[in-house]
Amino acid sequence: MPRSLELYHFLGLLPEMLERGRPLIPTRVYKLPGGNEVLKEFYLAELKESTPSTPLINIRSLGQDRLEKLLQEHLEKLGCPVEFKTTMTDFSQLEDHVEAQIVKSGIDQDITETVKCKWMIGADGAKGSIRKQLGLQFSGETRGVEQRFVSGDLEVKNLSDEYWHVWGDPMTILVSLRATETPGTFHLIMGGEIDHEKAVSDREELAKAVKAGTHREDLEIGEPTWLYETTPNIRMTEKFSKGRVFLVGDACHAHPFFGAQGSNSGVQDAFNLAWKLALVEKGLAGPSLLSSYTAERVPVIAEVLKRTTSIHDKTQFMRNDGSGLAAWGRDGPLKMLGINYRWSSIVLDERNPYMENCPQDPYGVEAGDMVRAGDRAPDAPGLVPIEGGETSLFKIFGPTRHAVLLFAGRDSAEEVVRVLGKIKEYPADAVRSVVIYPRGALPEVIDDADMVVFDSEQHAFVDYCCSDDDLTVVIVRPDGVVGASRYFRAVFSALSM
Structure with missing residues (x-):
């Protein structure tokens, strides 16, 4: 999902992610019987042009096994x-x-x-032992066997790898074959009236079930790379840590796989936790900071479960006449760009304070136009450093330091110097100060700032809702989420001020 792609960018993984993955391909639903005539063709999410604030706006396809391989390679380099x-x-x-x-x-x-x-982080999946040893309840439900699916990757010949192919429906046999990044290999989702156990254990039974569902005897089904049977689980723990042990991903929340939110959520769990744990380990924050991990992620995951469950339920009403295809939609909030932590105790919004009696909106469906504390920090290209060249906010943000953005209005020179003086009291390897001047401004010479840039295209001032006259301070966390002024006191609590 686009939000995960942004996090991979901050980690320096994006170029290889884009190279190894592929763009979202169109989905074709076929008429039955026959299995060759296209009933409907569509994209799961509308393909959009990137914007200055959101350069990564479209879904990218990359198998989880391939993603894990990429992560392993980078860990080895480190x-x-x-x-x-x-x-x-x-x-x-x-x-x-x-x-x-x-x-x-x-x-x-x-x-x-x-x-x-x-510290220990349990990322051992829904069937792992760490959650059980912590004594945390995995509350929720497991759906009935009639909603089971077979999922895996396998070779298929005589089928175009430029499409995501779908036949049938859950009332009879549903077969979905999505072309993967490996030519000739497709990701299979199959459910309905089939013998799931035999399909997993016997390749001939698997081929027979696929052909029965697709009505395509010409398909040649090869050996699966991996294959398993799954029954939808909708579960999560009340908290994601106990003592010095933390849980991330499926170890603390299990989702129906429709929606493509599960592994993306696990990645964002880890990103939310990692920078906090690093600050505590460096002695820059007290252990109390770690409690914000559960406080921030639990409402988000609760919303994830609602959305993925709703999508799963909609799949049960898909029919071979083309009705119910809205279940395949992965647009809007499912891109995860609106996920926020506005209620968090470690963010502070002085311009638009969060009201405790307001309902939480973890996916930012009712976000509005103003960027608020706890929201994803938007990008802004066209920033020109005072020494020349060009950069963007996404090139400035990083997973090891907070970025303090001082939007310096024309009448704010004294305030800028005062704020920079306070920032210098924090460790240089934990904070990066960036003074941003509006286009056409005549800046004072500033020695204490790590970087001074001009907003040549005004994207930063507009998207962060800043005045050209006054000083606005925006603090961006290492996970690319907006904090606010006076935010440091809540985070760097181990330092005396």
Whole structure:
């Protein structure tokens, strides 16, 4: 989803993400019987032109296994290889650390080790053991067996890989084959009146079920790369941490896979937690900052579950006559650009304060035009550094530092100097100060700013709703979310001011 692409940009992964993935392809629904005549062709999400504030606006397709491979490669470049064939059997929390017992599978014998760490993050999936050992309830529901699906990647011949192909409906047999990034390989979703267990365990039964659903005897079904049977689970924990152990992704919330929000949500869990944990570990913030992880993410995930469940329910009403196809829609809020934390205790909005009695809007459906504290920070190209060249806000933001944006109006020179003086009291490796002047301004010489730029195209001043005359301070967190003035005192609580 576009919001996840932005986070990969901040991590330096975007070029390879774009290279290995592919744009969203059109979906074709076919008439039955026959299975060849197109009933309807459409895109799951409208393809849009990028804007200055949202340069990554369209969905990108990349298989989760390929994404994991990319992440592993980058971790290795940073000196942090992923250890496979390793199982955690138990862990215990002590006052100042966690001890985990792990078993590594060796060629001749298994090796048991004890790992001591200050913090532990459980990303071991919905069936993992860490949540269970923490004693956290996984509340929700598991749908009936009639709503089971078979999912996986497999080779298919005699089928165009320029489309996402759909036949049938859940009342009979639903077959969805989406062309992946690997030519000739398709991602399969299949449900309805089939023998799910046989389809997973027997390749001939799988091929038979696919052909029965598509009415296409000419399709050649090859070996699956991976294949599994799934029953929709709609569950989450009340909190995402306990003591020194945190949960991210499916370990603390399970979704129906319709909606493509699950793994995207897990990535955003991790991004929300990581910068906070880094500040605490560096001694720049107290451990109380970590409680904001649950406070910010739980309302978002609760909304995710509502939306993915609604989409899943709509799939049950799709019919072979083309009705009910709205279930395939992945536009609007599902792109996740409106996700926000306006209610959070560590953000402060002096221009448009959050009212406690207002209903939370975690997906920003009723967001309005003004960027508020807790919202995604928009991009702004056309920024010209005082020494020349060109940059953008997305090139300035990064996962290791807060960006303090001082929108310097024409009558704010003294205030700019005063604020920069306060910023200097914070560690240079944790904060980056950027003075932004409106187009045509004559700036004072400023030595204390890390960067001084001109907003040559006025995107920054307009999108952040700033005056050309007065000073506005906007603080952007390492996860690309807007804080506000006086926000530092709530975050860098370990520093004396």
